[in-house]
Amino acid sequence: MRSTIIERERELIPLPSKSVQINLGNHGGMLRRLKDALVKYKYFYLMLIPGFVVIIMFSYIPMFGIIIAFKDYNVFQGIWGSKWIGFENFTTLFHSYTFYQVFSNTLLISLYKIILGFPVPIILAVLLNEVRSTVYKKTLQTIVYMPHFISWLVVAALLTTLLSRDDGFVNKIIEMFGGNPIIFMGDPKYFRSVLVLTDVWKESGWTAIIYLAALTGVPKELFEAATIDGANKIQKIWYISIAYIIPTITIMLLLRIGNIMNAGFEQIFAMYNPSVYNVSDILDTYVYRVGLLQTKYGFATAVGLFKSVIACTLVLFSNWFAKRFGQESLF
Numbered sequence: 001m002r003s004t005i006i007e008r009e010r011e012l013i014p015l016p017s018k019s020v021q022i023n024l025g026n027h028g029g030m031l032r033r034l035k036d037a038l039v040k041y042k043y044f045y046l047m048l049i050p051g052f053v054v055i056i057m058f059s060y061i062p063m064f065g066i067i068i069a070f071k072d073y074n075v076f077q078g079i080w081g082s083k084w085i086g087f088e089n090f091t092t093l094f095h096s097y098t099f100y101q102v103f104s105n106t107l108l109i110s111l112y113k114i115i116l117g118f119p120v121p122i123i124l125a126v127l128l129n130e131v132r133s134t135v136y137k138k139t140l141q142t143i144v145y146m147p148h149f150i151s152w153l154v155v156a157a158l159l160t161t162l163l164s165r166d167d168g169f170v171n172k173i174i175e176m177f178g179g180n181p182i183i184f185m186g187d188p189k190y191f192r193s194v195l196v197l198t199d200v201w202k203e204s205g206w207t208a209i210i211y212l213a214a215l216t217g218v219p220k221e222l223f224e225a226a227t228i229d230g231a232n233k234i235q236k237i238w239y240i241s242i243a244y245i246i247p248t249i250t251i252m253l254l255l256r257i258g259n260i261m262n263a264g265f266e267q268i269f270a271m272y273n274p275s276v277y278n279v280s281d282i283l284d285t286y287v288y289r290v291g292l293l294q295t296k297y298g299f300a301t302a303v304g305l306f307k308s309v310i311a312c313t314l315v316l317f318s319n320w321f322a323k324r325f326g327q328e329s330l331f
Contacts, residue, residue: 069302075295082298089302098286099303106282109195109263114256117200122249124204125211126241130233141212144205155198156270160185163194185271188279195271195280199264207252214248215241250322258315261307283307 038045069089071082093099124144131137147155162169163184171181184190222240231239265284272280283303291300 065301066305068298069305071298073298073301075297085298089299090306092299093302093306098281101278102281102283102286105279106261106263106284109192109268109280109282110260112192112196113199113263114260116196117204118253118256120200120204121207122211122242122245125208125215126237128208128212129215129241130237141205144208146205147202148206150202152202152266152270155202155267159194159198159271186273186275188276191272191276192279195264195267198271199267210252211245211248214245218244254315254318254322257318258311260314261311 065079067079068082070084070086071079072085072088073079073082128137128140128144131140163171165171165181165183168181170184175181182190184194218241222244223236226236226240261283263282263284265282265288268280268282269285269288272285287300287303290296290303
């Protein structure tokens with residue numbers, strides 16, 4: 001009787017197939033390999049712990065403060081004690097004329113920096129890669145990297161001196177050729193150009209490091225084969241060097257598009273003034289004035305949350321677009 005019951009149970013509940021048993025075995029093997037890797041590279045993983053701690057403390061834990069965007073936040077009442085107002089801060093935001101002005105300024109300045117500034121590091125990296133003299137190449141690399149380490153406050157002071165209307169070096173040259181002095185730092189017509197050009201000058205050399213690193217992986221055999229086939233220098237650069245780093249260029253472009261809502265707070269805050277607010281006031285400077293100077297913390301948090309949502313949406317769309325056309329993607 002008991003054997004009959006067991007046979008019926010086996011018919012109702014079949015035993016795992018061989019494929020399932022093999023998968024379970026593979027899963028166990030993966031766990032063993034993971035354990036072996038953790039033991040073998042334990043010191044490297046220990047080195048990662050401070051970075052993870054910093055990211056958790058300054059990137060994830062502060063996300064709890066997003067709730068302030070939905071409250072009439074009062075410093076003395078705290079987050080939980082402040083009055084819940086729902087989407088009122090967002091309603092005020094979208095009905096504000098100033099918001100649309102700073103939003104358009106943010107997009108325009110970022111787009112100008114991408115259009116003009118994104119190709120420059122690629123070109124610079126390719127040119128540096130073609131330099132054969134090691135000493136000359138290292139010297140040029142140091143020169144083009146150096147502006148990145150200069151504070152925007154120092155850059156703003158230098159520009160104020162060089163572009164001064166009365167005794168600035170640039171206006172002196174303009175006057176030598178019969179032109180009229182230009183108020184570069186106070187004229188809305190020129191100020192955006194000053195922002196974009198100074199950003200390209202300051203950051204292009206630093207960004208070129210990534211492309212130079214990618215170019216070091218290009219097999220020399222490709223250049224030798226191209227030389228045998230009669231390719232000239234421009235053809236080698238276009239069909240070998242540039243083509244080889246297309247995945248890197250795609251990833252960098254995706255990251256740049258995802259960062260489009262950050263037009264450069266430090267730069268603009270150090271350089272702008274009330275006479276050019278209408279063309280240079282961006283979301284970050286707007287949040288600074290409204291949130292810190294006017295103590296409207298809930299409203300400022302709503303602006304920051306809106307900015308983050310737009311940036312995340314742009315990253316996802318750009319990533320989907322890159323995968324759609326067979327290019328490298330972030331995930």
